[in-house]
Amino acid sequence: MRKVGNIRKQKVSVASNLIVSIILIFVFILIYFLQACVFSNITIDGVKPNLFVIFILIIGLFGNNTLSLLFSVICGIWIDSIYGEVIGITPAMFCLIGFMATWFDSLWSKDEKISIVIMVIIATFIFEFGSYFLRSVIFDFEMELLAFFKILAIEELYNVLLTIIFFGLIKKLGYSMERKLKRSNMYTVEL
Amino acid sequence: MGENRHIGLLGTIVTIVILILLILLTNVDTSEMSYIKSLTTKITAPVQTLFTNLKNKITGNDEYFAQMDELKSENEELKKENSKLQEQLIEYDILKAENESLIEKMNLTEKYSEYSTVPADVINKDISNYSSTLIINVGSNDGIEKGMTVIADKGLVGQITSVTEDTAQVKVIIDAGSTVSCNISTTSDSVICKGTLDNNQQMRVTYIPTDADLIVGDSVETSGVGGLYERGIHIGTISEIVTTTNDTDRYAIVDVAVDFSKLTTVLVITNQ
Numbered sequence: 442m443r444k445v446g447n448i449r450k451q452k453v454s455v456a457s458n459l460i461v462s463i464i465l466i467f468v469f470i471l472i473y474f475l476q477a478c479v480f481s482n483i484t485i486d487g488v489k490p491n492l493f494v495i496f497i498l499i500i501g502l503f504g505n506n507t508l509s510l511l512f513s514v515i516c517g518i519w520i521d522s523i524y525g526e527v528i529g530i531t532p533a534m535f536c537l538i539g540f541m542a543t544w545f546d547s548l549w550s551k552d553e554k555i556s557i558v559i560m561v562i563i564a565t566f567i568f569e570f571g572s573y574f575l576r577s578v579i580f581d582f583e584m585e586l587l588a589f590f591k592i593l594a595i596e597e598l599y600n601v602l603l604t605i606i607f608f609g610l611i612k613k614l615g616y617s618m619e620r621k622l623k624r625s626n627m628y629t630v631e632l
Numbered sequence: 633m634g635e636n637r638h639i640g641l642l643g644t645i646v647t648i649v650i651l652i653l654l655i656l657l658t659n660v661d662t663s664e665m666s667y668i669k670s671l672t673t674k675i676t677a678p679v680q681t682l683f684t685n686l687k688n689k690i691t692g693n694d695e696y697f698a699q700m701d702e703l704k705s706e707n708e709e710l711k712k713e714n715s716k717l718q719e720q721l722i723e724y725d726i727l728k729a730e731n732e733s734l735i736e737k738m739n740l741t742e743k744y745s746e747y748s749t750v751p752a753d754v755i756n757k758d759i760s761n762y763s764s765t766l767i768i769n770v771g772s773n774d775g776i777e778k779g780m781t782v783i784a785d786k787g788l789v790g791q792i793t794s795v796t797e798d799t800a801q802v803k804v805i806i807d808a809g810s811t812v813s814c815n816i817s818t819t820s821d822s823v824i825c826k827g828t829l830d831n832n833q834q835m836r837v838t839y840i841p842t843d844a845d846l847i848v849g850d851s852v853e854t855s856g857v858g859g860l861y862e863r864g865i866h867i868g869t870i871s872e873i874v875t876t877t878n879d880t881d882r883y884a885i886v887d888v889a890v891d892f893s894k895l896t897t898v899l900v901i902t903n904q
Contacts, residue, residue, distance in 0.1 A: 524758050526803065577808075592761050
């Protein structure tokens with residue numbers, strides 16, 4: 442009888458994870474098209490925002506390590522396979538953002554707008570600088586730091602503005618994901 | 633008796649005043665009195681409208697409603713006609729765009745007739761602010777291979793870096809990691825053009841020979857050295873020469889000929 446109950450709980454846990462993953466896949470596809478089609482044309486001084494950094498950061502903050510790692514790798518490979526010359530830089534940087542998000546979660550409250558904004562600023566900086574540095578090493582070109590920071594400053598501003606605008610939505614989706622995953626974790630622990 | 637005389641005089645005066653007023657009013661142009669007309673209309677119009685509506689309702693003015701029905705149906709027909717016309721207009725716009733794209737491709741093919749080329753449309757652009765790549769709608773099925781040169785109407789675009797069955801990725805010359813071996817067309821001096829993060833429409837000319845005499849406005853084209861690009865493809869013109877204390881460190885800025893922000897059609901050179 443207990444065994445049957447455990448199997449049912451395990452099924453619920455898998456189903457919860459699956460539902461969260463499917464929703465996140467849809468959100469990723471939506472973000473991809475927003476980034477590629479909408480924000481490529483709506484720029485600030487020719488600079489686009491980076492929605493993927495915010496997306497991976499949110500998964501790391503509200504989700505768990507497994508989900509964060511999974512999406513960092515999948516999304517990173519997807520982006521690199523379309524736009525990258527080598528596959529690996531984006532997934533590696535996304536993984537770093539994902540792990541940083543877990544660390545941020547232990548440091549700051551994710552209910553506060555200001556803390557989310559600070560996390561976005563740090564995550565954007567780490568991702569873009571890391572990616573640029575790795576590209577310069579792999580393709581052996583000189584880093585133009587002044588021009589890079591000029592673009593980065595605008596990109597940071599754009600990302601922060603978007604985070605502030607969509608803070609309510611981010612929090613709502615994040616917490617609903619967290620609740621679903623916590624419930625599934627509860628069942629997994631019981632197993 | 634005296635009181636009667638006073639009343640008579642007053643009556644006479646009033647009559648005279650009324651007469652004078654009548655004379656004045658009837659001889660003045662009515663347009664000059666429009667403010668009075670406007671005032672009176674303002675006062676009387678709402679009351680008149682109210683009464684007319686009331687009268688229409690009471691007497692059941694069928695004609696008005698019949699006209700309304702007629703107008704409604706006419707309006708519906710016009711709306712339908714309008715939507716049809718709008719559809720036709722959209723179709724026309726699509727055909728016009730297709731036609732323009734085909735003409736552009738044809739002109740490009742004619743211009744670069746010495747090369748065997750495959751025309752392509754740009755279907756996607758890089759999402760990053762720090763790199764410049766394009767995705768075009770031709771791939772290995774169309775004979776596209778990695779390393780092929782991509783050109784546009786005004787000059788060099790870049791090089792194919794990866795290919796799928798139906799698409800190909802192009803590393804654009806303005807990418808920060810892009811390097812092109814070039815010649816200054818007037819002096820034939822060999823230089824290296826590098827992409828820069830500073831500006832999306834410029835490249836930096838480096839490794840300028842110390843004895844090279846560069847002039848603003850000089851044309852820069854591919855040298856073919858290294859085998860990455862075909863020889864003699866136009867890149868742009870020199871817009872600035874930056875001199876330093878050391879002659880070996882001097883560099884120049886090239887304004888690239890191709891407007892990458894508006895690039896829609898390219899040609900892939902297949903007979904390299």
